[in-house]
Amino acid sequence: MNExxxxxxxxxxxxxxxxxxxxxxxxEGVAFRYLHFELAPTSFxxxxxxxxxxxxxxxxxxxxxxxxxxxxxxxxxxxxWLDGHELCSLPQRRRAQCVGLARQEAPLLFPFAVREFVxxxxxxxxxxLFESPDxxxxxxWALKKTNLVALAGRxxxxxxxxxFQRAVLARTLAQRPRLVLLDEPTANLDIGYQIDMLRLLRExxxxxxxxxxxxxxxxxxxxxxxxYLLLLDGGRCVRQGIxxxxxxxxxxxxxxxxxxxxxxxxxxxxxxxTWVMP
Amino acid sequence: xxxxxxxxxxxxLVLIVGIRPLVGRTVTDETGRSVNVPDHPxxxxxxxxxxxxxxxxxxxxxxxVGDTEYCDYPPxxxxxxxxxxxxxxxxxxIVALKPDLVLGIxxxxxxxxxxxxxxxxxxxxxxxxxxxxxxxxxxxxLGDLLGREAEAGALIERLQNRIQxxxxxxxxxxxxxxxFVVWYQPLVTAGPHTFISDVIRRAGGQSxxxxxxxxxxxxxxxxxxxxxxxxxxxxxxxxxAPSLEEFPKLxxxxxxxxxxxxxxxxxxxxxxxxxxxxxxxxxxxxxxLHPEPAATRLATGAQQ
Amino acid sequence: xTLRATRRNVLSTVLLLSGALGIVSLAALTVGGVHxxxxxxxxxxxxxxxxxxxxxxxxxxxxxxxxMLAVLVxxxxxxxxxxxxxxxxxxxxxxxxxxxxSGAALGAIVALWMGGxxxxxxxxxxxxxxxxxxAWVYLLGRRGGRLASYTLLLAxxxxxxxxxxxxxxxxxRLSTRDVRGTAFWLMGDLSVVTGVQLRLLxxxxxxxxxxxxxxxxxxxxxxxxxxxxxxxxxxxxxLQTVVYVLASMLTGIAVSVxxxxxxxxxxxxxxxxxxxxxxxxxxLPTAALGGAIVLVLSDTLARTVVAPAELPVxxxxxxxxxxxxxxxxxxxxx
Numbered sequence: 021m022n023e024x025x026x027x028x029x030x031x032x033x034x035x036x037x038x039x040x041x042x043x044x045x046x047x048e049g050v051a052f053r054y055l056h057f058e059l060a061p062t063s064f065x066x067x068x069x070x071x072x073x074x075x076x077x078x079x080x081x082x083x084x085x086x087x088x089x090x091x092x093x094x095x096x097x098x099x100x101w102l103d104g105h106e107l108c109s110l111p112q113r114r115r116a117q118c119v120g121l122a123r124q125e126a127p128l129l130f131p132f133a134v135r136e137f138v139x140x141x142x143x144x145x146x147x148x149l150f151e152s153p154d155x156x157x158x159x160x161w162a163l164k165k166t167n168l169v170a171l172a173g174r175x176x177x178x179x180x181x182x183x184f185q186r187a188v189l190a191r192t193l194a195q196r197p198r199l200v201l202l203d204e205p206t207a208n209l210d211i212g213y214q215i216d217m218l219r220l221l222r223e224x225x226x227x228x229x230x231x232x233x234x235x236x237x238x239x240x241x242x243x244x245x246x247x248y249l250l251l252l253d254g255g256r257c258v259r260q261g262i263x264x265x266x267x268x269x270x271x272x273x274x275x276x277x278x279x280x281x282x283x284x285x286x287x288x289x290x291x292x293x294t295w296v297m298p
Numbered sequence: 299x300x301x302x303x304x305x306x307x308x309x310x311l312v313l314i315v316g317i318r319p320l321v322g323r324t325v326t327d328e329t330g331r332s333v334n335v336p337d338h339p340x341x342x343x344x345x346x347x348x349x350x351x352x353x354x355x356x357x358x359x360x361x362x363v364g365d366t367e368y369c370d371y372p373p374x375x376x377x378x379x380x381x382x383x384x385x386x387x388x389x390x391x392i393v394a395l396k397p398d399l400v401l402g403i404x405x406x407x408x409x410x411x412x413x414x415x416x417x418x419x420x421x422x423x424x425x426x427x428x429x430x431x432x433x434x435x436x437x438x439x440l441g442d443l444l445g446r447e448a449e450a451g452a453l454i455e456r457l458q459n460r461i462q463x464x465x466x467x468x469x470x471x472x473x474x475x476x477x478f479v480v481w482y483q484p485l486v487t488a489g490p491h492t493f494i495s496d497v498i499r500r501a502g503g504q505s506x507x508x509x510x511x512x513x514x515x516x517x518x519x520x521x522x523x524x525x526x527x528x529x530x531x532x533x534x535x536x537x538x539a540p541s542l543e544e545f546p547k548l549x550x551x552x553x554x555x556x557x558x559x560x561x562x563x564x565x566x567x568x569x570x571x572x573x574x575x576x577x578x579x580x581x582x583x584x585x586x587l588h589p590e591p592a593a594t595r596l597a598t599g600a601q602q
Numbered sequence: 603x604t605l606r607a608t609r610r611n612v613l614s615t616v617l618l619l620s621g622a623l624g625i626v627s628l629a630a631l632t633v634g635g636v637h638x639x640x641x642x643x644x645x646x647x648x649x650x651x652x653x654x655x656x657x658x659x660x661x662x663x664x665x666x667x668x669x670m671l672a673v674l675v676x677x678x679x680x681x682x683x684x685x686x687x688x689x690x691x692x693x694x695x696x697x698x699x700x701x702x703x704s705g706a707a708l709g710a711i712v713a714l715w716m717g718g719x720x721x722x723x724x725x726x727x728x729x730x731x732x733x734x735x736x737a738w739v740y741l742l743g744r745r746g747g748r749l750a751s752y753t754l755l756l757a758x759x760x761x762x763x764x765x766x767x768x769x770x771x772x773x774x775r776l777s778t779r780d781v782r783g784t785a786f787w788l789m790g791d792l793s794v795v796t797g798v799q800l801r802l803l804x805x806x807x808x809x810x811x812x813x814x815x816x817x818x819x820x821x822x823x824x825x826x827x828x829x830x831x832x833x834x835x836x837x838x839x840x841l842q843t844v845v846y847v848l849a850s851m852l853t854g855i856a857v858s859v860x861x862x863x864x865x866x867x868x869x870x871x872x873x874x875x876x877x878x879x880x881x882x883x884x885x886l887p888t889a890a891l892g893g894a895i896v897l898v899l900s901d902t903l904a905r906t907v908v909a910p911a912e913l914p915v916x917x918x919x920x921x922x923x924x925x926x927x928x929x930x931x932x933x934x935x936x
Contacts, residue, residue: 092832116835123829129693130825130880133604143823144835148816149883150609195834367911381910385782388910389793393659394636408786409721410794417796418663516774 044068045199045231050088050098052081059084060256061098066248069226071218072233073242076252077276082235083123083203085252089233090121090201102199102231116144120197122188124204128176134187135172138162141194162194165224182209189217193224200225202234206241214238218245239293243267244285251275267291322421328432328439329404329424331412335443336421339399342444343392345411346384346403349425350375351573352437353401355453356446364395371575389414399423399443403572427572429496430461430580437574457577461500464584468502471588476503477527477556480514480570482548485522489513493572501584503529519550529587530556534564604879612884619891623673626895630669630902635909636660671795671803672901672915673894675856676866678807680893682852683867684874684886685814688821689845690751696868697853700758704765705735706857710787711772714780724787725799725858732854735761740846749842751828790863790916792901799859806855810848811890817841818882825880863916865923866893866900872930 049061059081066072074082087093091100091107092115100107107115120141128137141162142155163169166186171179176187185205192200200221206214218234222245225232236242242249242263249266251259253275259266272280272293279296322336343364344350350369353362359374366384369375381391384406392400392415400415400422407424415422423443425436434454441450476498480486487507488494492514495505506525507515532542542564546557556562563586569579605611632643638657646661682697690699697703709731713724720727739761743754773781820841823831831838853867870893871885878884900918907913 090833112832112837113835116833119833121833125827125830128825129691131604131875132825132880136604136606136822136879136881137826140823140826140834143819146819149819150607383911386786386912388635388912389664390634390636390660391910393664394656396656408782413722414794418659 044101044103045089045233046101047089048099048101050085050095050100052084052088052093052096054084057081057084058255059088062250062257063098064248064250064257064260066231066233068229068231070231070247071222071225071245072231072248072250073246074233074235074250074252075237075239075242079254080252081255082252085250086201086203086233086235087121090119090199091115092119092121113144116195118198119201120192120195120199121201122192122203122205124207125188127184130177132176133172134168134174134176134179135159135163137176137187138168138172138190138194141191144195158194158196162190165193165220166190182213185209186213186217189221196228198230200230200232202232204236205234206236206238214241215244221245239267239272243291243293244288263291267293325423325443327424328426328436331424333421333423335423336398338445339443341395341397341399343381343395343397343400344369344402345381345387345400346406347371347375348427348571348573349401349403349440351571351575352440353444355574356437356441356444356449358444358446361444363397364391387411389418392420393418401425401440403427427493428491429493430500430576433493433572433574433576434458436572453574457574460577461580464502464580465500468584468588471502473502473504474528474587475506475526476587477506477522477525477530479530479532482532482551485517485519486514487517487522489515493576494569497569497576497580497583498531498587501580501587503583503587523550523553527554527556529561529563530554531563531565531583531586533567533570535567604881605884607881607883612887615878615884616887616891619888619895623891623895623898626898627669627673630672630898631661631665633902634660634665634905667795667797667800668792668901669898670800671792671860672897674800674803674807675792675860675863676870676893676895676897677811677890678852678856678893679863679867680870680874680889680896681811681814681886682849682856684871684882684889685821685845685849685852686867687871688825688882689842689849690755691825691827692751692755693872694868695755696865697849697856698762698862698864698867699755700739700850701735701762701765702732702739702850702853703857703862704762704769705731705733705738706854707731707788707862708765708769708772710858710861711769711776711784714784715772715776728858729854732850732858735765736847736850736854748839749846751842754846786914787861788916789914790861790919792860792863792897792904792915793912795859803855803859807852810852810855811886813848814845814852815883815886817844818886821845821882822880861914861916863897863919865919866897869923869926870896873926876930 045066047065048063051061052059062085064072074085076082088095089100091110094108102118107119139151139155139159142151142159146152146155163172166189168183168186168190171183176184179187185208189202189205192202206217209217218241221232221234246263249260249263250257251266251271258275259271267282269280269282272282281294281296282291283294284290285292322334324332324334327333340361341363342353342358342361344353344362345366347366347369350362350365351371353359354372354375359372362375362378364379364381365375366382366387367380368384369378379391379395381395382388385408397420400420402412402422402424404424404426412422412424425439427433427436434457437450437454441447478488478494478498480488488505489510489512490505490508495507498505506522506527542562545562546552551557565582565586566579568575569583605615632638632640638646638660642657643661646655646657679697683695686695686697686699687693706728710724710728713720713727739754739757740749742761743749743757745753773784776784820836823834823836824838824841828838871889874885874888874892878888897915900922901915904913904915904918
């Protein structure tokens with residue numbers, strides 16, 4: 021908390037480790053249109069070690085924005101740069117080597133072991149058919165970080181929902197991406213696991229120098245863990261900034277169409293969001 | 299030319315042509331295929347019961363080294379090594395029996411069997427039978443193949459005499475309408491181009507299927523009822539389950555005029571085999587359609 | 603159990619299964635309606651003189667081509683089933699679910715109907731039927747210019763139903779003898795194969811198998827989901843098209859020469875997964891060799907159980923599959 025702040029109030033993480041080239045994400049004016057839905061041009065920036073959270077009611081365009089940021093969905097206008105490369109113009113495989121995107125997945129019908137599942141994350145890096153020892157090293161690393169080593173031999177069809185989500189995170193980590201994008205990573209998890217996962221994500225983002233962007237419903241969690249928030253409503257980013265600036269009672273009440281109280285968490289000093297019963 | 303002259307000529311020809319294990323000749327079989335058959339076939343295999351019967355009738359039963367499981371006449375045929383069913387005989391068994399001529403029927407055997415025997419270099423002579431004359435011609439052709447021309451001629455003459463006798467007897471009489479039931483569920487009958495219909499015709503009857511194109515037409519019961527046969531004939535075989543007493547009780551069948559008048563008859567199942575005993579069936583059918591005027595009319599109940 | 607897919611493991615498995623296949627095939631050569639001792643079989647195999655000894659004819663001209671066909675068709679169907687299960691992400695998929703066998707059957711039956719020279723070319727007509735059906739289902743199953751597994755499956759099922767109805771109609775117009783002949787083909791018949799056919803079959807099936815193996819790792823990723831595969835750098839459009847075409851060709855070739863042998867393409871992949879897991883780098887060769895072994899065994903049974911008559915080999919695979927299915931079901935529930 022005593023770190024120097026940038027102009028928008030965020031702690032300057034990239035400069036706290038001189039000589040390490042941190043990842044750098046720049047989103048500039050990306051817009052999209054579906055049949056009945058439009059995402060207005062949105063821009064933001066983030067650096068290595070930062071956790072960005074996209075929040076907002078259902079249908080506000082959060083998942084669309086996430087997919088646009090990954091570069092896999094081509095925006096109608098605007099550009100995305102990661103480490104100076106324009107994501108949309110990268111070949112698909114190259115893009116998969118630096119961007120990890122994990123969304124809500126249907127459970128598999130086929131019996132893969134957890135380790136094999138996580139190993140899929142190495143696909144963008146592997147030669148035509150067989151993995152190298154290097155690949156195996158990263159798979160093991162991902163399993164360790166997500167606490168899945170004990171389950172590595174179990175079938176993916178036999179683990180719980182929460183463990184499955186950890187496995188998805190492990191698979192994304194195994195990609196060793198510079199940009200980690202997670203859509204509702206904490207859905208269906210117990211509160212304890214939710215906190216663990218976000219804490220882990222933050223730590224890893226800092227240690228491994230990647231940018232993490234998540235979409236989440238959990239406003240309090242976002243408030244606690246995110247360095248930067250984007251609040252979307254009806255396809256527009258109505259406010260972005262550090263949690264303190266974005267999580268404002270009136271704004272949230274308007275956007276979510278229900279009374280909301282925002283005060284301060286006495287333990288962490290971060291904003292705390294409470295729904296008010298009318 | 300003297301006898302010894304002819305012998306020398308034959309020897310010379312043999313030497314010129316080369317010594318081959320089988321001196322054969324190329325003939326066209328009854329299906330139009332060109333087949334190289336041996337002059338004096340010693341080891342025959344029959345792929346159909348009717349063919350087996352003809353072979354025995356020509357006195358060459360001893361040369362038959364194999365036949366099908368269904369070859370049951372004459373009784374000796376049952377003791378021959380079997381090569382399988384009519385439709386899908388075992389190639390291995392055929393080969394193991396070392397035949398020099400295989401005899402089959404176009405309607406019953408598979409095309410693939412013919413092709414495979416071709417590839418293995420085993421001659422297959424195919425017979426067909428759509429009419430009684432065809433059957434007689436088969437006897438003649440087999441007589442040629444097996445070196446029994448004289449016996450074939452005699453047999454054909456005897457059969458033709460019997461056929462003629464029947465024709466004389468039924469000449470001028472009104473022809474009853476006949477329904478021949480190959481199978482009753484679904485109702486399968488014999489079309490006009492089968493030997494069965496030919497038998498009915500020569501026995502002085504008229505098949506109700508004369509205007510149908512297919513060989514074994516499947517009629518609906520309504521259609522059959524509409525054609526209003528005077529007489530219904532069934533082949534007598536173990537697989538024909540309902541006895542004649544049961545038939546009038548079956549739904550749909552009891553409405554036939556022929557059933558109400560109890561004019562249902564079993565015919566010996568030689569009627570489905572195009573071989574010399576087909577004439578037996580012809581005589582039986584003629585008796586059914588036109589009972590002897592002199593003898594007392596047989597009871598018009600169900601006859602067995 | 604899952605066996606990790608390393609070069610060494612894959613190679614060991616392939617060698618082991620190939621050895622098993624060799625043994626089974628040799629045993630099949632000695633078994634048949636006509637009893638031949640192993641020494642007679644050996645002599646028959648080596649025999650090159652004319653005139654041929656009966657054992658040579660039986661062994662080289664009747665049994666050997668048949669066993670070779672069983673190996674090729676078994677490998678083709680099992681691999682096609684595995685690939686289609688991955689493509690459609692559906693463990694109940696089999697090589698016939700997309701209607702290809704119905705198209706081939708219709709081609710063969712139409713050839714029979716037309717009779718004459720065309721009837722002898724029924725494998726070619728069957729293959730033409732398979733090709734047309736493949737193209738038709740492909741066009742029908744596209745959505746937004748891409749193959750989507752859901753629409754592909756629907757398109758295939760609809761086409762299969764329609765073609766089956768047409769087949770029944772044509773069957774009702776055939777003469778009884780041709781219908782009986784068709785019955786063998788519809789249930790699977792390995793007895794009719796020419797040297798020319800085998801010479802065409804071997805390279806084309808081998809190429810298709812190799813082609814599918816080239817994409818085996820991509821198939822693993824495809825199992826995660828189409829979108830997930832894109833996110834992991836897989837060219838999903840290309841993969842789906844290639845896998846669809848190769849699997850369809852394998853099915854079409856197999857069905858054209860041997861009729862629709864059922865259950866092989868559905869069951870062998872599952873058995874393979876039970877033994878080596880779902881990684882296609884291991885599973886594809888296991889399924890191919892396993893399918894060959896199963897079909898050689900089934901055909902041997904078909905030839906011997908009611909000798910000298912023969913069962914259609916499809917009947918044997920059907921009957922043999924029932925206990926395997928039950929076992930799989932109980933394992934899944936327990």
